Amino acid sequence: MRPQLDLRLLLTFVHAAHSGSLSATAAQVGRTQSAVTMQMQRLEDVLGQSLLHRSGSGVRLTGSGERFLAYAERILQVHDEAVSAFSDKGLHGSIIFGCPEDYLIAFFSTLLKSFGTLYPAVEIKVVSAPTVELQTLLHAHKVDLALVSTPDLSATKEIVRTEPLVWVGSKPTLELHEFGDTVPLALPASNAMDHRAACTAMANAKLRYKISYASNSLAGLIAVARSGLAISVMTQEAVPNDLYILDTPLPGLPRLGIVIAFAETEHTLLVRAFADHIRHVLPTL
Known part of the structure; x- marks a missing residue:
């Protein structure tokens, strides 16, 4: 036995x-x-x-x-x-969940719907912010858990999913944008991973560029890309259907790891349940 x-x-x-x-x-x-x-x-x-x-x-x-x-x-x-x-009471209560805007657009509706089916008495409040801001909010205990990005893909046990960063424009190729010898970029704030990755890639490839537009709003970056006045960088799953993913002669961009970060070392049952749900569902989306 x-x-x-x-x-x-x-x-x-x-x-x-x-x-x-x-x-x-x-x-x-x-x-x-x-x-x-x-x-x-x-x-x-x-x-x-x-x-x-x-x-x-x-x-x-x-x-x-x-x-x-x-x-x-x-x-x-x-x-x-x-x-x-x-049990008679079931899982109930509320949690505050932090998530960058691109992951929110790409994944959250499915995560919320599937979790809500399992636990209809749970309320999830959402705070959308870049990773650097979410880490501050976690430290201040203003969110309970969050999806955050990391450029370090070596911590494979902690990474739930990886997402490639891609160049995005209103036309199928860079040449069709007719920017000349200096590529205008629409990027988030300078402390964002997307911003640093884009600038590093352009510098390493020795391509001339300028930061024409800056916005921490994904909707703002998408609007600029749609205008054709600049190209932007975002995670691949967040690219709208009416925009194009651009490649050569633009340099390759890295993949980002997605990690679940917590405000507390000891997690409540509700926080653990939602985190476990993310671990099981997110890799399949």
Whole structure:
């Protein structure tokens, strides 16, 4: 018979993994430190693996412990969601979700509709802002969680999806725009990743350009691109059907990773449920 995992042991293990201290874990789960030590030994016996390195300064995860932590957190999360979804009260309340405008246009309606079908009593308030502003809002606890962009694609465990940046214009090729030897650009603010990526790419390709229009509003950048007075840069999924994605002789642009960022290290059940929904749905859109 296969060994059965006790949810109480999993909860204690997750607390120990995050706190690095059995005494702190004991306070969190309402048990004595010796009882917590026994629980961890029982869990290791069930799995037949050593999960924690113990020392005078606390505990840290073994290689097996690091792998098991993801399973333990997932099991506890699904358990909590199931209990909440099928209890009399169900999952309810409100959260504040931050999202850059291009991701909001491309993905949010599907995310909201599918999550609302599962949890109709949940209210999601949306704040649209660039990544740099969302990070400030998260730090100030003015949003609960947010989709933010990162140029670093090496943190593959944290990235939910990647999106290519593309050049966008009103005509199929750059030559048809007839800009001459200096390409006018419509870009977001200078601290935005799109802005930096566009300028770096043009400089590396030794192409002459000028910033003709600046706007943190995607609608504003789209309007300028439609006018034919400049070309812009945006994520591919946000490009409207009436605009064109441009390539050669324009240089290639990088891909951005999309990451879920949180205001708190300890997440509420509602925040965890929405984050998990994003992780499952966003890669499929």
